Amino acid sequence: MSSLKLFRIDSPNGGVVEVTPRLAAVEADVQELVEGQMEALLGVRFLASEYVIDCVDGGRIDSLGLDENGAPVIVEYKRGTDAGIINQGLFYLAWLMSHKDAFRSLVRDRLGERAASQILWSAPRLICVAGDFTRYDVHAVREHRRSIDLVRYRYFGNDQFGLDTVASVTGHSADAKRAGHRGPRRLQVRRQGGAMAELAMAVDEVLVGLGDGVTRVQRKQYRAYQRLRNFACLIPPQQTKVLVYLTVNPKDVDLVSGFTRDVTGLGHHGTGDLEVQLRTERDLERAQDLFRLSYASA
Secondary structure, eight states, X not given: OTTOOEXXXXXXXXXXXXXXXXXXXXXXXXXXXXXXXXXXXXXXXXXXXXXXXXXXXXXXXXXXXXXXXXXXXXXXXXXXXXXXXXXXXXXXXXXXXXXXXXXXXXXXXXHOHHHHHTOOTTOOEEEEEESOOOXXXXXXXXXXXXXXXXXXXXXXXXXXXXXXXXXXXXXXXXXXXXXXXXXXXXXXXXXHOSHHHHXXXXXXXXXXXXXXXXXXXXXXXXXXXXSSSEEEEEOOOOSSOEEEXXXXXXXXXXOOTTTEEEOTTSOOSSSOSEEEEEOSHHHHHHHHHHHHHHHHHO
């Protein structure tokens, strides 16, 4: 975020005025804002704040949540730069994974039995929100076997708030896979055969190729493509089409019958309110602008 400059357009004279970025006055301000809008900002359903853990050393987890794919999420905050935020978060994450019953009970109380029964234990996440990170922080997260997101925040003026993903690493042991390891999966898809399986493989390659930091998260009913939050969900290919759900507002799209559909409020696997129906490589080609739009919003 430090390289981003934001300007307010001064309408009367046609000039621009730079909006100076700033840090929060206190850490609690950031925590309160993110917890109040966690689903919109991080794609995470809020569960608890200042959660006291039961262990010898004790401690309080800043925020607990459940992401769009059912993965447990710990969010830790720092006003500025703090070398201890990653290790602190990893300590809490280790506690969480050894106290699954406590987390499951919390999810059941807040979100119901269905959510509690579908927790994705293979892909727990740590999100660190801070004023800044050092290059050593970025290097450190790449050495851990956990899914960690380093997110930098800034306030702009009195009514604007920005988040910038500095680093996003997928845990090696999780079902969530970093884009790029496609050899065995390609062979498996081709063995399954069929035009729609081939088309689904092409969709996968387009989605992971949209930019750096794309992560696949595999669930039984869909495969999510995620930056900080989901931007696309690919459904297993049907006999005549491949369905992709995008986090694009259908009202901002010129819907085309048989190609795009508004599924707001309609039940479906995965996340996103815009359904894209693909039957041919040509459909995939014309869908790519929508894919990029969804990627940019995540």
